[in-house]
Amino acid sequence: MxxxxxxxxxxxxxxxxEPAGLRAAIAAATDRSADGDVDGLVRLWQDHVAAEQEKIVAGRRAFAPSDVLDAEAAALVAERAGITDAAALATASHRxxxxxxxxxxxxxxxxxxxxxxxxxxxxxxxxxxxxxxxxxxxxxxxxxxxxxxxxxxxxxxxxxxxxxxxxxxxxxxxxxxxxxxxxxxxxxxxxxxxxxxxxxxxxxxxxxxxxxxxxxxxxxx
CATH class of the missing domain: 3.40.50.1000 (HAD superfamily/HAD-like)
Known part of the structure; x- marks a missing residue:
């Protein structure tokens, strides 16, 4: 070549x-170790972002920047795990x-x-x-x-x-x-x-x- x-x-x-960074942020926010429950929350986050990006590429959703998709994913994780500060969690993908x-x-x-x-x-x-x-x-x-x-x-x-x-x-x-x-x-x-x-x-x-x-x-x- x-x-x-x-x-x-x-x-x-x-x-x-990416999974390691999200896992660390979620574990810290929930005061849990990186156990299977946290891994499930990581999958919830990544699955949501991937699904929404696919919708945007296919024209089924208007474009939204990754910050918006991450905020949506963080809200889902926060609701599932009982986290009170979803806004702080939303920047986990920066770290x-x-x-x-x-x-x-x-x-x-x-x-x-x-x-x-x-x-x-x-x-x-x-x-x-x-x-x-x-x-x-x-x-x-x-x-x-x-x-x-x-x-x-x-x-x-x-x-x-x-x-x-x-x-x-x-x-x-x-x-x-x-x-x-x-x-x-x-x-x-x-x-x-x-x-x-x-x-x-x-x-x-x-x-x-x-x-x-x-x-x-x-x-x-």
Whole structure:
């Protein structure tokens, strides 16, 4: 595969451990350890956000930024768990921990390639998340700029427009096969990175690269 002009990274799940961050925030708000009950609340949060994003992509709901969807999810969790301050819980997605290889991997890749973050998180959430997790970018883009969510083609075109090159000159990196399928449909090259919370490829998926982590991805590039 020819060297990409720039590398485009998914953020949630790929570079930060979203369930762990939500779990910690919910456990703290409920004074519980990260037990099965808290895991169920994490699933409630993530399932709501995913379902609402799918509605927006399909045109069944008007666009709402991720801050709104997170606030809705936090309210559901608060009602289920008896939490009184849902507003404070709603910013849990701003404080997600990076995977152990994330910071070093981004720094290494940034020595050779321009790096673009492309996230379904709002600009406000992305700013705070980048700072909290120590993510290094040359450009960070939010799906809010396209008033929709991945895997809508309009979101990937944000990265294409910023890079100013042909789609096939960009490499999309994600731990979610659905995300990579969306990028490939626009013409981007694709690299799957293994994460325990990701969406693994199926037997029919044909991505350009498959890496164990960011160090392995850098070695391959």
């Amino acid at each position: 020819p060297a990409p002009v720039a590398i485009v990274f998914d953020v949630l799940g790929t570079l930060v451990d 997600l921990p990076p995977w152990p290889d994330t910071q070093a991997g981004l720094a290494r890749l940034a020595e050779r390639f321009p790096l673009i973050g492309l996230s379904n998180a709002s600009p406000r959430a992305l700013l705070r998340l980048n700072a909290h997790a120590g993510l290094r970018w040359h450009q960070a883009l939010s799906a809010q700029g396209a008033a929709t969510y991945k895997p809508d083609a309009a979101v990937y075109r944000l990265a294409v427009d910023v890079a100013g090159c042909a789609p096939e000159q960009l490499l999309m990196v994600a731990a979610h096969a659905w995300d990579l399928r969306g990028a490939a449909a626009v013409g981007l090259r694709t690299a799957y990175v293994e994460r325990p919370v990701g969406d693994p490829p199926t037997a029919s998926d044909r991505f350009d690269l498959h890496a164990r982590d960011l160090a392995d991805l850098a070695d391959q590039l």
